[in-house]
Amino acid sequence: MSAGARIFCAIDTADAVRAVELADALSDVVGGLKLGLEFFAARGPAGVAAIAERRLPLFLDLKLHDIPHTVAAAVRACLPIEPFLLTIHAGGGPAMIAAAAEAAREAAGTRPRIIAVTVLTSLSDDDLDRVGQSRPALDQVRRLAALAQESGADGVVCSPRETAALRQDCGEDFVLVVPGIRPPGAAAGDQKRVTTPAEALGAGASYLVIGRPITAAPDPAAAARAIIAGIDSGSGG
Numbered sequence: 001m002s003a004g005a006r007i008f009c010a011i012d013t014a015d016a017v018r019a020v021e022l023a024d025a026l027s028d029v030v031g032g033l034k035l036g037l038e039f040f041a042a043r044g045p046a047g048v049a050a051i052a053e054r055r056l057p058l059f060l061d062l063k064l065h066d067i068p069h070t071v072a073a074a075v076r077a078c079l080p081i082e083p084f085l086l087t088i089h090a091g092g093g094p095a096m097i098a099a100a101a102e103a104a105r106e107a108a109g110t111r112p113r114i115i116a117v118t119v120l121t122s123l124s125d126d127d128l129d130r131v132g133q134s135r136p137a138l139d140q141v142r143r144l145a146a147l148a149q150e151s152g153a154d155g156v157v158c159s160p161r162e163t164a165a166l167r168q169d170c171g172e173d174f175v176l177v178v179p180g181i182r183p184p185g186a187a188a189g190d191q192k193r194v195t196t197p198a199e200a201l202g203a204g205a206s207y208l209v210i211g212r213p214i215t216a217a218p219d220p221a222a223a224a225r226a227i228i229a230g231i232d233s234g235s236g237g
Contacts (some may be wrong), residue, residue, distance in 0.1 A: 003231040008059045008085075009224065010179070010211030014042035015061030016050070022215055023054045029224045032057035032084060034209055048081055057084035059177075059209070063117050065089035068099035072111065075103035075112070082110040084176065085207075088159060090116035090144040094151040101152035113155060113175055116148035121159040121180035138162050145170055160195035160203065172189035179209035198231045 007030045015078035021203050025034055033056050035048055038119055040062060043050075052058050062148065064071045072089060088100045101114050118141040119128065125136050133140055141162040148156050155175025158166055163178055170176075178200045197208055210227065217223035 001031075002228075003197075003201065004224075004228045005204070006030060006207050007197075007224065007228070008032040008034045008057075008177075008207055008209050009214050009220075010034040010036065010061075010209050011051070011215065012036060012038055012211055013215075014038050014049055016043050017040045019043075019047075019051055021051075022220055023056070025052050025221045026214070026224060027054050027056055028054070029213075029221050030229070031207070032059055034059040034061050034211075037063070042063045043162065045077075045081060052081055052083075059087075059207075060082065061085075061087050062114070064085050064100065065087055066096070069090075071096050072099040072103040074143060075100050075114070076106060078112065079104075079107045079109075082107070083112045084110070084174075084175040086112040087115045087117055089119050090148045090153070094147060095109050097148055097151035097153050099155040101154075114157045115157055115175060115177050116144065116153040117157045118144040118148075118162070119159070133148045138165060142166065142169060143195055145174075155206065160200040160205070163203035163205050168235045175206045176204060177209060178205040179211075181208045181210045181212060197227055201231065 009026050009030045011022050011033055013019055032219060035051060060078060064074050104112050104114050119137050128137060141158050143164060145156045145166050149170050151159045159180045160178055163176055166176055181197050181200055200208055214220050214223045
């Protein structure tokens, strides 16, 4: 799989016009598009469906987290959109993860891959300690990834710092979706566990999620191409 095909661009906006502009500009450059809570809260399933019409693989990043019945119902409600990836929180527990995976298998068309969020890339070890999780982020991520895999999830979201360990723990077929990606010289923003695109792919990432380094650029398509060229040349992306 080419480097470009492994990049999902995070379109983090509530503006439907801007989202369509970005989707059209990037349709021949990246492998897919990620829409999250901001866009979904503002535009709902109809707005997501309009982006999905661009026929790029869609990563619907809703981070579902509730009782198993409710999460399963939410997954079923998303099936008509046919997302390629759909996120839940691993912290919801084994019954919730299993219910989401079972609901996904009911898809009449493309089955969404259920991807469990482990530890948000905005959290550091100190942040985890303050919410009562005294173990380091790596240990917590490994524990949640094992739980997700055992419970039927197709993969997890993890930071670049944990990718190599999870690839070793979970095997080659487990999907590792990695945000917190910043090309050399780019600002980290609110991400605390970051690395470059080339480093993340080298560690075993299946897909990279890249947002502001592409979407905030004057020419998003050119920015994406520059990142891909950096990966291909070995300069870090």
